[in-house]
Amino acid sequence: MASTDVRAGVVHPRSPLPAAAVGLGLRRALLQDLRDAPVGDFDFLECAPENWIGVGGPAGDALAELAARHPLSCHGLSLSLGGSAPLDTQLLAQVGAFLHQHQVPLYSEHLSYCSDEGHLYDLLPIPFTDEAIRHTAARIARVQDILGRRIAVENVSYYLAPDPTMDELAFTTAVLAEADCDLLLDVNNVYVNACNHGYDADAFIAGLPAQRIVCLHVAGHLDEAPDLKIDTHGSPVIDPVWDLLARTYARIGPRPTLLERDFNFPPYAELRGELQTIHRLQAAHAGAAHG
Secondary structure (H helix, E strand, O other), X not given: OOOOOOOOOOEOOOOOOEOXXXXXXXXXXXXXXXXXXXXXOOOEEEEOHHHOOOOOHHHHXXXXXXHHXXXXXXXOOOOOOOOOOOXXXXXXXXXXXXXXXXXXXXXXXXXXXXXXXXXXXXXXXXXXXXXXXXXXXXXXXXXXXXXXXXXXXXXXXXXXXXXOOOOHXXXXXXXXXXXXXXXXXXXXXXXXXXXXXXXXXXXXXXHOOHHHEEEEEEEOEEEEEOOEEEXXXXXXXXXXXXXXXXXXXXXXXXXXXXXEOOOOOOOHHHHHHHHHHHHHHHHHOOOOOOO
């Protein structure tokens, strides 16, 4: 599969994408902009496979064209890794076929749950407990076994922590170790959670196993109140999140980084400006240590 202008050939040992790769979400509202984008604006595209499995017609043609021109990563929405309902192996088989069809180098899911006798259409926090660690890690390991590949899990934003016996950092690192999986680090989610729950964002990132971080996400959010941020992916990235991203690069070195935008799409030129910001920050920290 050909990629466009991947600036750095350096690949983190566990990341299947170049360290300085910059990505953008493959959204239907952006299809024409993505097809028309100049070479070098982005290096990979990311989609939720559930939104594209079985899609034909013009949208399916656009997906095939873009996937042939750019590496395609996949970020799932529906496996409910922390849920109590049985793992949806039928969906997982469809996802596996999609990954194979489009030669997807990186597949990730959310460290959350979204089903309980039916789909809840939200990403809900897993209790930070030893029992939840064992349960979630076992499900992640089974997903990896079925797919025959490593996956990454993403730290999610959350607004209530149900009966925790440890903090988010301890829970996350324990799941990663027990499942032996990788981490998709969402820098905006760290910022949002740090503001909402009163912890230090830099200390959280410093406590993560850097060698497991294979990709980063950055996005905008909604300032509902001074002490309440809502993760929306519907606005530009703010300066404090850019600053946290820069400090993350300084700590662990550049990683493949995706700009998430799910609605309230601005003119493509504005998204291009944010992509260029990621490129600049990665270049500024190209010599930083890699964990």
